[in-house]
Amino acid sequence: MIVTLTANPSIDRTVTLTSPLERGSVHRAAAAVSDPGGKGVNVARVVTAAGVPAIALLPGSADDPLFTSLNDHNIDYRRVDVASPARINLTISEPDGTTTKINEPGAVLSTESRRHLADRLRQLAGGQTAWVVLAGSLPPGVPDNWYAELCRTLAHLPVRIAVDTSEEPLLALARGLSMSTPNLLKPNSEELAQLTGASAKDIESAAAQGDPTLAVQLCRTLVEQGVETVLATLGAAGAVLVDSTGAWYAQSPPMIPRSTVGAGDSSLAGYLLAQIEGAAPAQCLQRAVAYGCAAAALPGTALPTPADVDIASVVVTPVAIPAQHAPVIA
């Protein structure tokens, strides 16, 4: 069982344009679709589609269309009652595969609702649950260190914790690594940059040219600070995985991207699916990149099923750990 927490869920509305987006002009969309969204919801969607039980925990009101949509996708969820509707996040999809996202901040989550979510999470994290995934931004009203606090309160349970977040909640987690450490951190290159002051462009372009050393260095520093495994997704350049036993790089196979929305969440889901089968780190990375590529090849917020995923097309190579590690700002 995999349990995901999405404190700031969304309805993801994708509008498809037939010509490139022009700022300041009127576009008539060729199509518009809505899907349930938020990073933890997406991880639960991909895991469920692979036939592994998953529960998505999220705040919401009973009549929110988000829950009808989750039912339509056969997602098992637990809802903590709040009055406000889920935010609507807009994706503008252009013909060349460029996606522009506009994410709303989300409604304020009260201290009481946050406590209910944490209590529910603790209940769900017991028993057969292998992984808890804390994913996405935190809504207004939630302190930046909440993920760090949740890691601490779950630490006594025999469950593994993965965190995928950005900006202040990520920095707060990094600052508190000596007190609470997730088992898995899944930054993308932007988030690695936020943590380290490095440039996301440099991280990705070096990897795309076959040199993932910078990404590995940055991840290795996080491992030295106590994170068991760091899976860093590097967009079209693939991903690196670093743990205390080594480092690996997987290049993305050539593909035509249609929408990168949910690609990182699908990578995380692919990693988890392999990890719970007991796969070695290199195979977990291979599955992560295969799932991420499959998601990027799908339109809008469509997410991959195992039939979309070509694991064998992803080549994984070990990377020597560089002697000099880059500092992590914390």
Ligand SMILES: O=P(O)(O)OC[C@@]1(O)O[C@H](CO)[C@@H](O)[C@@H]1O
């Ligand atoms: O605003 P956040 O919480 O950082 O990200 C939310 C979001 O962009 O993440 C998912 C894709 O990863 C989408 O389903 C959703 O709209």
